[in-house]
Amino acid sequence: MYSQLKKEAYEANMELPKLGLVVFTFGNVSVADHDKKVFAIKPSGVPYEDLKVEDMVIVDFDGHIVEGSLRPSSDTKTHAVLYKEWANIGAIVHTHSTYGTAWAQTNRAIPIYGTTHADHLTTDIPCAPPMADHMIAGNYEHQTGYQIIEHFVSEQLDYEEVQMILVGNHAPFAWGANGKKAVYNAAVLEYTAKLAYLTEQINPQATRMKGSLIKKHYERKHGKDAYYGQ
């Protein structure tokens, strides 16, 4: 019944080690079916080299297992919350990718310094602060989902434009219309994080690029008169 969903989730997960975005089991991808209100997600702690399509676990938007013999990713409830609240995302990626995680460990948003960044979003890559102690001690992964959503509200960001975030002292999350696009966004976050890191090393007083250039690059890929791609 969920074979197509499992296949897409499996394939998206397998892209992470190829793109250098994970070491060991430090990452996971899920792919959702919003009609059936379920998603397929990587099982917890299974090495990528051992992973099989049938290992994917089917979970509903409240975080309950629907199908699968393995325990799902420990971050499953974060995925469930995001799918439940954000109707237009089809897949979610969580990694501890090197540069994205280093920025997260500083609790700083990644400043928009160049067109590589502006080709994908028009703001800094946001960084949600760590949660209050009682939220961490409570339903932690569930609260992480709401921490992300509340940060988007407080920063007035649109999750359909800004498809990535850092969680403070933790690591990145990214999403997209499908598994392939979500993984692409996770890789864009990592590359942008590396460029921004180097930019500040070369010039600690580097300033954000100007608004006209941000707008131009974002719109040539995503605006109504976009002319990038086929």
Next chain:
Amino acid sequence: MYSQLKKEAYEANMELPKLGLVVFTFGNVSVADHDKKVFAIKPSGVPYEDLKVEDMVIVDFDGHIVEGSLRPSSDTKTHAVLYKEWANIGAIVHTHSTYGTAWAQTNRAIPIYGTTHADHLTTDIPCAPPMADHMIAGNYEHQTGYQIIEHFVSEQLDYEEVQMILVGNHAPFAWGANGKKAVYNAAVLEYTAKLAYLTEQINPQATRMKGSLIKKHYERKHGKDAYYGQ
């Protein structure tokens, strides 16, 4: 009719991922025929692993498509302007390579710190400033070409000696007599950018190398009595 041109452009494009100069579709190479006043260029947004020789698009020096069923690179007009104004370049490469792009994001030229740099050019690697807002909002890629050319004029640089530039808050461009040489220059820019970055990290007060050493290294490769290579 343009099969040889397409083949050279295709092969030069395929060198970029092998040399680690692109991620995803963040780069493009064109190769020109100055007699026919056309160039072959990568189609926009096509992943390198899917690229085929016949996908190359033939464009004239005013940026109009001459042959090809795919949309050419979004940077096509920048290439067209450079070919139109600079008669002696046979190929152009644009990348968002890591270290070159980081320098571009600081809007700084790359200082000439060592012989690896001086083997290829005798000045800093220039960085054209971002354009005025009305130029960005207008015919952006066309203006990018002129921004590069005008920066060469204002800095009194010779495009046949200095075969590379950074565009501020954006990324590198390089060129050369043919596809292979242009890609080589893009790789030299990236390697030189990395060396200069590390040099300043090790010694923030590092100074440029002396003129006699610049001259010696440049001339043993490019002078009238050059003795490098076969």
Next chain:
Amino acid sequence: MYSQLKKEAYEANMELPKLGLVVFTFGNVSVADHDKKVFAIKPSGVPYEDLKVEDMVIVDFDGHIVEGSLRPSSDTKTHAVLYKEWANIGAIVHTHSTYGTAWAQTNRAIPIYGTTHADHLTTDIPCAPPMADHMIAGNYEHQTGYQIIEHFVSEQLDYEEVQMILVGNHAPFAWGANGKKAVYNAAVLEYTAKLAYLTEQINPQATRMKGSLIKKHYERKHGKDAYYGQ
């Protein structure tokens, strides 16, 4: 008689170059049998590409060779001391991995900046200071083992929780229940060291993560109600 022990030690050693943790012969793994009070260790100075199962040397917990025609790793006595004093470790890894060694060269413990770190231990990664001159000049590798143990005592650390250490001006050691887990810990140390390095580069005033988040992440993997993995 020791064929299984040699095989496990061989396989664990061969993981080091695959994981990018060694160059040339700068590393070694041993695997112990606490019942027989012996361990199998890499021979000294043998390149990984030439290494064979039967090359592994069997050594007792006083550092004497029990079986094997090759000279064991020059660090053998350090391994022997750790096995003798710490009953619950089944394998030890020593590398000169890049980021771990750089931290060791600064004689600093690696601060706990994020969940990647807290998933594995709740304290900074300790750094034992270099030994007194007479200990270096004496039975150096033997003393290195006691330097590690004494640092754990003085810092009130538990070697079953904190399964890794830096030795000042030298390099990392890691251990675990078996060869595979010890190598995993050596890789975690290296990745954590890289993340902490980048974190401080991005923000030299970065602060440690808060205790509630450390506790949560450590316990979801290692606590009595752990829910990570299968």
Next chain:
Amino acid sequence: MYSQLKKEAYEANMELPKLGLVVFTFGNVSVADHDKKVFAIKPSGVPYEDLKVEDMVIVDFDGHIVEGSLRPSSDTKTHAVLYKEWANIGAIVHTHSTYGTAWAQTNRAIPIYGTTHADHLTTDIPCAPPMADHMIAGNYEHQTGYQIIEHFVSEQLDYEEVQMILVGNHAPFAWGANGKKAVYNAAVLEYTAKLAYLTEQINPQATRMKGSLIKKHYERKHGKDAYYGQ
């Protein structure tokens, strides 16, 4: 007549790209026969992927070609001078390897911060200053050899212990008893340069390791009672 010499030089050259020590043609290895007073060296500007054993050029210790149809490396005279003056070196390597070259571009010796360094030499890795202008303008590559030798004299270094140097604003040279050992030293220089770079980034006030530890590590590999290796 020189087939064995050419083969050893060829094989040593081919190690450079495998070890990540060269990009394009930015490096060369020679191997000498001190009885015949000749050495085999890489031809100038030939890409490593095209290189063949028979391409190696045989040159005497005054820098004159003895055999070979290709032009030898542009750095040939530097090699010739070193072989002529230093009777006990069998091979020389020149690279523009990343971290070694970055240090050379700062005109700084690489401080001895840890045992990885001390396993190979007991002093900083020296950096010869750039030459006087008239020497650069004159017989440049010949003078480079003497610049290296004179720096060893002025710093009271022994070329049989310290088998590597940086040439200021240029790049590293290394040597050894044979091709394999010289390439090993070039790789050790690069790795040590990277570690020292990271060490200073983590702690700009890092200090050199103490003498007793330097002595211990150097002697366990190179002293009269050495016990490292087989």
